[in-house]
Amino acid sequence: MSGHSSYVPKTGIERWLDARLPIVRLMHDSAVSYPVPRNLNYFWTFGGILVFMLVAQIVTGIILAMHYTPHSTMAFNSVEHIMRDVNFGWLLRYLHANGASMFFVAVYVHIFRGLYYGSYKAPREVLWILGVIIFLLMMATAFMGYVLPWGQMSFWGATVITNLFSALPVIGETIVTFLWGGYSVDNPTLNRFFSLHYLLPFMIFGVVILHIWALHVVGQNNPTGVEVKNVAKDTVPFTPYATIKDIFGMVCFIFVFSYFVFYQPNFMGHADNYIPANPAVTPTHIVPEWYFLPFYAILRAIPDKLGGVLAMGAAIVVLAFLPWIDTSKVKSMTYRPVARVLFWAFLVTCIVLGYLGAMPAEEPFVTYSRIFTVLYFGFFVALFVVGLFEKPKPLPSSIADSVLGSLKGGSGARLATATAAEPNAKG
Amino acid sequence: MAHATDTKSTETTRRDFLMLATGAAGVVGIGGVLIPLISQLAPDAQTIAAGAPMDVDLAPIAEGMAIKLFWRGKLIFVRHRTKKEIDEALAVDIATLRDPQTDQQRTKAGHEPFLVVYGNCTHLGCVPLGNSPGDPKGDFDGWFCPCHGSHYDSSGRIRKGPAPLNLPVPPYAFSTDTKIRIG
Amino acid sequence: MSTISFRLALTGLATGLSLSLSVPSAQAAEGRVIPPQMSWSFSGPFGKFDRAQLQRGFKVVKEVCANCHSMSLLRIRNLAQPGGPEFTPGQVNALAATYTVKDGPNDQGEMFDRPGRAADPFPAPFPNEQAARAANGGALPVDLSVIAKARTYERGFPQFIFDIFTQYQEQGPDYIHALMTGYKDPPPEGTPPLLPGQYFNTYMPGHLIAMPKPISDGQVEYPKGADGKSPVPETVDQYGKDVAAFLVWAAEPHMEARKRTGLQVMVFLLIFGSLLYYTKKKVWARMPDGSAAH
Numbered sequence: 008m009s010g011h012s013s014y015v016p017k018t019g020i021e022r023w024l025d026a027r028l029p030i031v032r033l034m035h036d037s038a039v040s041y042p043v044p045r046n047l048n049y050f051w052t053f054g055g056i057l058v059f060m061l062v063a064q065i066v067t068g069i070i071l072a073m074h075y076t077p078h079s080t081m082a083f084n085s086v087e088h089i090m091r092d093v094n095f096g097w098l099l100r101y102l103h104a105n106g107a108s109m110f111f112v113a114v115y116v117h118i119f120r121g122l123y124y125g126s127y128k129a130p131r132e133v134l135w136i137l138g139v140i141i142f143l144l145m146m147a148t149a150f151m152g153y154v155l156p157w158g159q160m161s162f163w164g165a166t167v168i169t170n171l172f173s174a175l176p177v178i179g180e181t182i183v184t185f186l187w188g189g190y191s192v193d194n195p196t197l198n199r200f201f202s203l204h205y206l207l208p209f210m211i212f213g214v215v216i217l218h219i220w221a222l223h224v225v226g227q228n229n230p231t232g233v234e235v236k237n238v239a240k241d242t243v244p245f246t247p248y249a250t251i252k253d254i255f256g257m258v259c260f261i262f263v264f265s266y267f268v269f270y271q272p273n274f275m276g277h278a279d280n281y282i283p284a285n286p287a288v289t290p291t292h293i294v295p296e297w298y299f300l301p302f303y304a305i306l307r308a309i310p311d312k313l314g315g316v317l318a319m320g321a322a323i324v325v326l327a328f329l330p331w332i333d334t335s336k337v338k339s340m341t342y343r344p345v346a347r348v349l350f351w352a353f354l355v356t357c358i359v360l361g362y363l364g365a366m367p368a369e370e371p372f373v374t375y376s377r378i379f380t381v382l383y384f385g386f387f388v389a390l391f392v393v394g395l396f397e398k399p400k401p402l403p404s405s406i407a408d409s410v411l412g413s414l415k416g417g418s419g420a421r422l423a424t425a426t427a428a429e430p431n432a433k434g
Numbered sequence: 435m436a437h438a439t440d441t442k443s444t445e446t447t448r449r450d451f452l453m454l455a456t457g458a459a460g461v462v463g464i465g466g467v468l469i470p471l472i473s474q475l476a477p478d479a480q481t482i483a484a485g486a487p488m489d490v491d492l493a494p495i496a497e498g499m500a501i502k503l504f505w506r507g508k509l510i511f512v513r514h515r516t517k518k519e520i521d522e523a524l525a526v527d528i529a530t531l532r533d534p535q536t537d538q539q540r541t542k543a544g545h546e547p548f549l550v551v552y553g554n555c556t557h558l559g560c561v562p563l564g565n566s567p568g569d570p571k572g573d574f575d576g577w578f579c580p581c582h583g584s585h586y587d588s589s590g591r592i593r594k595g596p597a598p599l600n601l602p603v604p605p606y607a608f609s610t611d612t613k614i615r616i617g
Numbered sequence: 618m619s620t621i622s623f624r625l626a627l628t629g630l631a632t633g634l635s636l637s638l639s640v641p642s643a644q645a646a647e648g649r650v651i652p653p654q655m656s657w658s659f660s661g662p663f664g665k666f667d668r669a670q671l672q673r674g675f676k677v678v679k680e681v682c683a684n685c686h687s688m689s690l691l692r693i694r695n696l697a698q699p700g701g702p703e704f705t706p707g708q709v710n711a712l713a714a715t716y717t718v719k720d721g722p723n724d725q726g727e728m729f730d731r732p733g734r735a736a737d738p739f740p741a742p743f744p745n746e747q748a749a750r751a752a753n754g755g756a757l758p759v760d761l762s763v764i765a766k767a768r769t770y771e772r773g774f775p776q777f778i779f780d781i782f783t784q785y786q787e788q789g790p791d792y793i794h795a796l797m798t799g800y801k802d803p804p805p806e807g808t809p810p811l812l813p814g815q816y817f818n819t820y821m822p823g824h825l826i827a828m829p830k831p832i833s834d835g836q837v838e839y840p841k842g843a844d845g846k847s848p849v850p851e852t853v854d855q856y857g858k859d860v861a862a863f864l865v866w867a868a869e870p871h872m873e874a875r876k877r878t879g880l881q882v883m884v885f886l887l888i889f890g891s892l893l894y895y896t897k898k899k900v901w902a903r904m905p906d907g908s909a910a911h
Binding site: 070074092093094098099 | 476
């Protein structure tokens with residue numbers, strides 16, 4: 008998108024359209040000639056995978072909405088109607104339910120890839136923040152979608168999560184009543200959740216377009232974190248190079264996705280959600296979907312209602328400030344020996360928090376949740392401090408060097424200092 | 435030079451074949467995905483199963499009256515015709531009809547007073563008037579569709595107006611003199 | 618190397634957590650006994666239901682369970698559809714006609730009884746929840762439609778990760794079979810005295826169940842084989858297996874189609890994936906300027 012366009016309209020019709028609505032030029036520049044760093048690894052295919060998952064969720068979701076009934080007395084049965092009577096309904100519903108989980112698998116890989124390779128650093132701050140917004144919207148969408156089958160976990164998940172807002176002083180109770188549209192989670196709640204669950208994916212779609220726009224302005228980061236210096240040497244055109252690689256990555260991902268859909272379709276769900284919602288009985292262990300577990304653990308770790316809610320919110324919002332929290336100039340943790348250890352410790356912290364979130368709220372899990380909550384936030388503090396004194400390893404002078412140098416068994420002769428990796432927006 | 439060109443051309447062929455095979459597999463994949471996406475639009479198993487045959491008792495229908503009922507979600511008229519209406523229907527020269535059918539083809543032998551037809555105009559699906567005593571029955575003592583002015587005669591045949599076909603007769607049979615089974 | 622720091626971090630965590638995390642959580646405290654794992658014909662990627670077993674299971678459900686339990690999401694016609702017990706349409710219509718279904722109102726505004734049709738849901742034994750409770754000492758017999766998917770137990774770490782690969786997901790039927798065979802009368806030593814309407818079941822969480830022992834050996838007669846004897850024993854253990862299998866089908870009537878479609882999809886993805894892999898290699902073998910990639 009930056010730089011000149013290489014699109015040359017060939018026929019008269021193309022020239023006519025190009026002068027009026029240069030949409031073919033836009034497609035060409037962003038999906039064909041767009042320069043991609045030649046050293047991207049397979050973690051970079053997850054952006055494309057996420058676009059695929061978003062579209063897949065929207066398509067299966069629109070179809071499910073054709074057969075689903077958003078009413079508290081009929082929702083559960085209408086989902087079973089989809090499973091039993093609608094042609095391929097079982098497939099569409101399992102695709103949608105497992106698709107949500109796989110969407111989060113992909114987004115977590117995408118986020119941690121960004122963390123490891125410093126993709127949030129200048130000039131990609133806006134790109135990163137848009138990503139955090141997408142993540143928040145995804146969480147809201149997934150939460151409301153889980154309410155729709157109106158099983159026990161739907162109902163009690165909705166009750167617990169909406170009650171989080173009651174922690175807010177003064178206005179909390181009013182907000183919760185407005186969320187519910189009544190005095191408890193009931194039919195009005197289900198109706199509005201259905202409406203919003205249908206709306207939010209399209210908002211995600213809009214922010215994804217901004218996300219991709221921002222990406223195409225600043226260009227992609229890459230495993231070295233060294234910006235593109237020479238388009239001819241450092242990059243390859245998006246098509247066919249990135250296209251074919253992304254599709255291959257996508258098919259591998261779909262393979263895993265299909266395995267769950269066809270062979271373990273209920274593995275990532277909760278058995279309790281096959282019991283119709285009952286406001287008189289709470290399931291013994293109520294847990295959110297796995298992708299919320301780390302945040303749920305943080306919520307429960309704080310022995311204060313408002314404090315827990317704020318900590319959980321902060322755990323997500325802090326990500327948006329990463330570009331300014333990380334004080335190092337070096338992007339890729341490949342060249343940051345100390346930060347790299349922090350990264351892996353943070354990943355493990357998140358996984359352990361996820362495990363603790365699934366455990367009952369009793370000892371020793373509560374104590375561990377507190378320790379790991381401190382570690383979670385500690386990561387961001389440590390990242391700030393480490394950047395001040397850490398001595399990075401020497402960076403390759405260019406992307407081309409890092410690729411070709413590996414053939415020669417070391418490119419020690421041509422190394423640049425860390426400060427040489429200054430951002431260069433013109434890719 | 436010639437050697438280099440040769441290598442390149444065989445490589446190109448192999449590459450082309452691979453691309454072709456991959457592309458073909460991709461098309462197969464997209465086709466496979468479309469099967470569930472499209473077939474879910476068809477009637478589901480319960481809709482199909484609910485369309486079982488239905489028994490209707492004709493005894494309560496007085497001469498000159500008609501009832502409306504639904505089978506498989508479609509509207510059906512059952513009309514107990516008067517002698518005059520039957521005679522009119524029989525007297526028509528079918529060569530003059532837009533959709534030529536005799537009255538015998540549209541009723542069951544021995545049960546001529548009863549006419550059973552689908553109750554939606556063959557033009558664009560409105561419900562014609564003519565079942566209740568006060569309704570307009572059109573120019574031919576049958577039904578009149580108020581939407582676009584189609585006239586049906588006392589055998590449910592189209593006689594005037596934009597509709598192309600007669601009101602269709604659903605599958606049914608008399609199980610006794612006063613009972614039919616639709617379906 | 619990053620892997621080393623990763624391993625270091627992991628080891629540290631593992632030593633710190635190993636003791637507490639390996640404790641099976643609250644389940645032990647609740648008095649939960651893990652049901653024994655049975656072998657099921659429908660488990661695994663190529664699993665299929667045993668038609669004869671589903672038909673036997675249905676017989677037990679119809680003659681015993683259905684006296685108290687509803688199965689509202691199931692239609693009588695489901696018994697004839699492919700991938701289920703596969704009764705013939707004639708058998709299903711005849712069965713449907715044996716039920717009396719309340720329908721109406723008729724032209725006089727009155728409800729009337731008519732014989733059941735294949736498209737009808739299974740008739741519930743009680744007209745409403747209150748009636749069901751009143752007839753069962755205050756306890757509500759649960760609906761059995763999706764019970765095989767609604768009952769499970771925690772597998773714990775790391776077993777739940779292995780389950781992804783072994784495809785073990787039969788907690789539901791294991792539990793149903795265990796529950797049907799788990800009654801102890803009199804209850805074992807040390808059990809607090811049972812109140813009226815309470816029964817001891819080894820596998821019920823907390824051991825106290827409101828459902829009396831539902832079935833005993835020989836209670837349901839199975840179809841006879843050529844030798845005049847039933848091919849399977851008419852025991853509570855066998856009844857439990859057959860009912861559990863039937864309820865798995867009832868909860869997931871398209872399981873066979875799912876696994877069959879799955880195989881086709883996985884084979885296709887393997888072929889498509891390999892083609893893509895080689896295409897990708899070909900494309901990346903040469904850079905746009907004609908130089909070799911690496």
